[in-house]
Amino acid sequence: MQGKGLIKFFLVVMILVTVAQYMFVIPTNAVENDADNYAQNLTGEDSGEAYRIARASYLDSISDQEVFRLPLIKSYTYQDLKAQQLALGLDLKGGMSVVLQVDLREFLISLARNSKDPTFEEAISAASQAQQSADDDYITLFADAWRERADGKQLNTIFSRNDALRDQIGTNTSDAEVERILREKADETVNLTYVMLRKRIDQLGVVQPNVSLDAERDLILVELPGVENPERARTFLQAAANLEFYDVLNIDQNSVNALVQADQLLERRQALAAGRDSSELSATTTVMDTVYAQDELGNLTDSIASIEEREVPRQTAGPLFSILSPNNGSFGPAVVGIAEAGNRAQVMKYLNDPEVKRLFPRNASFRWSATPLDADDQGTPGNLYQLYQLELPRSGEAPLTGEYVTRAGSGPEPNGQVAVNLSMNSEGGRIWARMTTAAAADGNRQVAIVLDSQIVSAPRVNGPITGGSTSITGDFTVQEATDLANILQVGRLPARTQIIQESIVGPSLGEANINSSITALLIGFGLVLAFMLFYYGGAGIVAIVSLLLNLVFIFGALASLGTVLTLPGIAGILLTIGMAVDANVIIYERVREELRVGKTVPNAVRDGFSNSYSTIIDANITTILVAAVLAYFGLGPIKGFAVVLIVGVIASVFTAVLVGRLMVDYWVEKKGTMTFWTGGSKNLFADININWLSFRKISYVVSSVLVVASLLAIFTRGFDLGVDFSGGYSYTVVLDKPVSAQELRSALEGPFQATPTIKSVDSDNTYNVVTKYLIDETNPIDGKEPQDVVLAALYEGVTAATGDNSVTLEQFSNPEFTGGTHITSVSKVGPTIADDIKRSALEAGVVALLGIFLYLLFRFKGKRYSMGAVAALFHDTIITMGIFAACWGWIGFNMEVDQAFIAAILTVIGYSINDTVVVFDRIREYLNSYTKRDSRTLINDAINSTISRTVMTSFTTILVVLVLFLFGGASIKGFAFALLVGIVVGTYSSIFIASPIVYDLSGDRDAKEVKTEADTPVTTT
Incomplete structure (x- = not known):
């Protein structure tokens, strides 16, 4: 292998950097141990609210003081140290998450010097109304509303009176130019609001807050892990601080x-x-x-x-x-x-x-x-x-x-x-x-x-x-x-901010999620390691070391990037483990092919690796394309999932292809040989010679029936839309007494003035309650914020259902309370963000499919490959969605269609195209190498030669996703189930849909031509 020295250099550097990243844990733990001792000495307790307040007070007091110094390099405060470590998201640690909409209505009114022009006031009101469901930004909506009502009146008449704009807007300035200037000023305002809000949050005393700006949608995303006073946090986030x-x-x-x-x-x-x-x-x-x-x-x-x-x-x-x-x-x-x-x-x-x-x-x-x-x-x-x-x-x-x-x-x-x-x-x-x-x-x-x-x-x-x-x-x-x-x-703040989405997760729920996630991670990883040892023998040891290095690099890279690890992020790591095996499987299966035709181990290793590079690159680029779409369109945890997937794919390619090659070469040079199978796996898939294309008409009929049935389910039953898409308040309520879902629903109908949605969570007496009661209300009601009124209504109904009023409203609404009936998480999604999420989900799906189509068109130089791949992806997506539409309500776990489900669908697209590209790559190789053979035989041979890789990768991925489904907790079951369905359907479609379409669009090249020995393609023999 060329460039071994360079690869070794980068490997050493990456290990050193990663180890240094992990070393920041030591001084951080020292500071936190001091905080523990301080809180224990002050309160005489090692837990409880007083202990937590004292501990947080100590950490807040020293957060900006130097607590650690690297000689001759840099000094670090406690906040600096925490910033160097992987932060846990709210679903793993508890805390508060909000999405803030920067309110540009008041900003425009201010720029117009509080103009009372009727046309201006009507346009402002119309833009605010349209913002609830429109795709465009507020400035565009205002400009459109103005044009509809202006009747020839120029927009410059409204804004030219502002001294600050007089140099830019005059009596001859066109409406288009005024709109451009307003958008430029609005962008500056949104950015400045974001910067000042970050400074404010630093004063809140929250360790490792996560604040990000979605400039395209004028949204600011804020995560405050461990925050114990949501009302105080809301004041910090929304107060304009306009002092007069x-x-x-x-x-x-x-x-x-x-x-x-x-x-x-x-x-x-x-x-x-x-x-x-x-x-x-x-x-x-x-x-x-x-x-x-x-x-x-x-x-x-x-x-x-x-x-x-x-x-x-x-x-x-x-x-x-x-x-x-x-x-x-x-x-x-x-x-x-x-x-x-x-x-x-x-x-x-x-x-x-x-x-x-x-x-x-x-x-x-x-x-x-x-x-x-x-x-x-x-x-x-x-x-x-x-x-x-x-x-x-x-x-x-x-x-x-x-x-x-x-x-x-x-x-x-x-x-x-x-x-x-x-x-x-x-x-x-x-x-x-x-x-x-x-x-x-x-x-x-x-x-x-x-x-x-x-x-x-x-x-x-x-x-x-x-x-x-x-x-x-x-x-x-x-x-x-x-x-x-x-x-x-x-x-x-230059502009007011409005909370349009809010989530509060109690620490007990976060701890349960951590425990279930760690269990799933360990079991899934252990099963994959055992399988690799069984199937590949000595090469399996190399794969295990590669996977371990992969995890080390993933966690180190995520920490250095400041990524917040959430439950979907852990799911992404588990998925990465399954998919990381794919690169090893592609290489090892190709080495096994070379060994079966009689090549020596060194030659088989050399040819196996070199012949696998193209396939690995194609398969992983398509996965990164999908993950990049998720990172761009997703919000919060979904964006984190996408980042984990991108980092995992890159780390997998580096460890499996480059580091794996170093280890294999070292072993072969030292020992003279290496095993790529065991006695039980040597002849698995060795003599497969199936005419797959002969089943294509049957598969077309079966798939057509499944797609039609899925479409019927989608358009007749629809989906169990989660609060992300429908909007509303969502509460997870733990009841101290047995109550049926129907009893709870009946008790809440009165206080909510409508029938709420009640879903049983997998633990006993735990329900998810969703209501749209007062979700459109933004003004106080009898001096109370709307969310407080809704919470009081929930408390009234739950108390009536249980017949137990021993728990106060304050205790009931505290996610940390464990002495009786209480809520463990709260989520609020306003209609604006719900519409935005639905729109983003649709855009993400379209962009992902279009990106994959264009990449395959460029990479394979033929539209038949792109059309076959996109047809298979459409097939996989519709069937997965159809199963969700058909099954929700009668399967014993949550099958909500929410952001996590969209992430699962896009991940299925990435996985399916990954599998399809491997087959396509072999088809292209055979069609280019054996130009005198008929395409039917060549495509069958290509599928036969890659079937071992297809089965092995699908098996290992299903293994880890199944573990995630069984042990990952209630909130991740729907996500894992969608992946399971998608992987099975995706494996089927790459063989029975995508490849046959390539054949039907290619035309059968001279099927009657006589075979020659030199022209016979290599198959798995």
């Missing part, structure tokens, strides 16, 4: 009268809408007179002493006063009134009514308090929020924003409250000094500190604040103040 400072407008008599008039106006309008005469309304109403306090000199101040009520026409409260209680002097002078959480949106709708707005001062703007009033004397949690009246400058923007903040921190105040301390630059300090000077001079007036349109603090100003420093107090806990300071320190 406003002057307030104190409530005076005019403001009070404006409220009364607004209430009357709304009541008259409702009466007219109901067909009642407004003159029939009550004769009296309540008017409130404001009484201001006096200072020591007897002068009136801005402070309200009391608000006195007196009766004038009409007594009953109208629409506004029925949900908003006016300030009766109990609250600050800038507070308009108070309302319950669920009524806030309606109050704002009333106050933003054009006719109502005209009753208030033109510079008045209203904002709600961020937190409710304190609990009452009975301890009932507060549900009443204060509505403030702020002074809006003529520019429409806050006089001071967070852009001027240079540093943010947190700490205790002298009064015991926890505060967020801010430092501003010189310009910010000047503006803040001016605002506080004016407020102090105006009788200790308040200023409002607004974060994301909610007032977090409205302190009175006793005197001017100079120097550019201030503090925010708002009844924060220590954690809330620290988080707010961290968010403000990073700065405002």
Whole structure:
């Protein structure tokens, strides 16, 4: 073999690099042992919530400190060390995963300087609606919607008013050019949002977070392993951190009268809408007179002493006063009134009514308090929020924003409250000094500190604040103040983010997945090793060493690439083990052929390896093509599966072909020989001489029947669509008492206001509950986030089904709780991401088939090979999907069609084409070498000569996938079953579909010509 020295060099380098990669585990374990000892000493426990909090606190405190140094090379923090190791995904470790949609709606409105142009507003609304199901990005959707409504109006009229765009967009700029500029600005915004979000997540204290950007779809994927407070994580991920400072407008008599008039106006309008005469309304109403306090000199101040009520026409409260209680002097002078959480949106709708707005001062703007009033004397949690009246400058923007903040921190105040301390630059300090000077001079007036349109603090100003420093107090806990300071320190996100997909996995489920995966990995690997020893003897030892090296390189490469290992990733490793055997089998079967025709071992090894290279390259390139499609179109775990498959294929070729050749040559040179069979395997498949093409008409009929039956099943029964494709909330619930699926379904119909989907998981009393209840809702409901309302409904139904209410809602919703009925995982998929996943799955399938067709067309120089391969792939895909459509619901394991199923289908495509290419390669070799022979005989001989490889590779792959199916856990069974079906069908199609099509498209070349001895092809004899 040429270049042995170069191969040895790369082998040594790869081993050294991989060993060095693994060595980072030692200092990492030392740090984590210190964290264990610290937590045990502090809590006196070695497990439990207090122990975990203490351990996480220790690791967070030293995460940015140097803990290890390579002399003369580099120093490492704990975070650096963890980044050098293979991270475990949520399904193996537990934690939270979200997909964030960068909201470009507000971004466009901002670029348009809040334009009230009706056409612009209609186009924005239409684009937001179309985004739920359209293929295009938001900017394209907006441009299309504008063109439909513009009626000749130019897009530049909307954006040329923005000073920042004036140099790029003028009165003569075309709509196409404006669209290009908007897309360019949007891409910059999405990238900057991603960068700033990464910085924010670094402040969250999560070890080995995984954050990636899907720029084509404006999506940010975030995985937070081990996170224990999902609500805190949601705040970090979604808070825009738009910090603003406003002057307030104190409530005076005019403001009070404006409220009364607004209430009357709304009541008259409702009466007219109901067909009642407004003159029939009550004769009296309540008017409130404001009484201001006096200072020591007897002068009136801005402070309200009391608000006195007196009766004038009409007594009953109208629409506004029925949900908003006016300030009766109990609250600050800038507070308009108070309302319950669920009524806030309606109050704002009333106050933003054009006719109502005209009753208030033109510079008045209203904002709600961020937190409710304190609990009452009975301890009932507060549900009443204060509505403030702020002074809006003529520019429409806050006089001071967070852009001027240079540093943010947190700490205790002298009064015991926890505060967020801010430092501003010189310009910010000047503006803040001016605002506080004016407020102090105006009788200790308040200023409002607004974060994301909610007032977090409205302190009175006793005197001017100079120097550019201030503090925010708002009844924060220590954690809330620290988080707010961290968010403000990073700065405002350029665009808002919205969670459109979310998954939470409990650590107990992750531990179960790890245990089952390790079991499957060890059993599958052990069976393959035993088989290779039995079948190939001495050469089997070389194959075992190659496989071991393969695993070492795979894990090392995945760690260095920063790949997150998930359950599909482990499935990819198992699949790689099965497929890694393929290169060895191709080589060894070819060596056995050479030995059977009488060649010496050294010559047989030389010819066996050299004649196998082309086949191995073709087979693995097609697999990499499919994996690359998966990596591009897939999300989260599927992308990880694809990366594992690509790394595994490359490592397999290197270890089996190059390193394997080194070992075989060394053995043969040292021992003079090597065995490639054992007594039990020597003559297996040795004398096969089957006329495979004679069965092609039968196989065409059988396959046609199977394909038609599959299509009928697909179009009549359909699929059990997982939450990935249908959208909705998915919960895995472990019940403490036996309950049937029908009982649970009936109990949940009321709370969910519809019938949910209930599926039994393979462990006792464990169910998967899927519902679309409130999945389209994005606004709070009675002060609660929609996911919290859905969770409460689930708790209500499950409690009713079990008849056991000893578990609280907090315990039930905690994936780490083990003392009774609880959820172990939560997943939310919004309609946007569900449509996106379906579209991506279709695109991935089309691109994979097209890529394979083009590669085979280029590689085999004939469309008959491409057409035969694509026909076989279509055959395999339809039958696999048809079996899923026909069998779901009556087989005792989950057969959902989800992202993992799509990965399985594409893997089947890769495997099937791998198998087909091996046969094609031999057909092409025979057709080119024996030009005087008829194609029927040559194709039969090619299939006969490769049948041993086909059977061996299929057997070893089925072996490991069967182990994965039996031991891999419930969440991977559907994936493994699809692979099993696909491998069997793919093996069949390469012989009975793809090869016969090549024959039928080739034409029988002179079948009557007489054979000659020199022209007889080599077969397995």
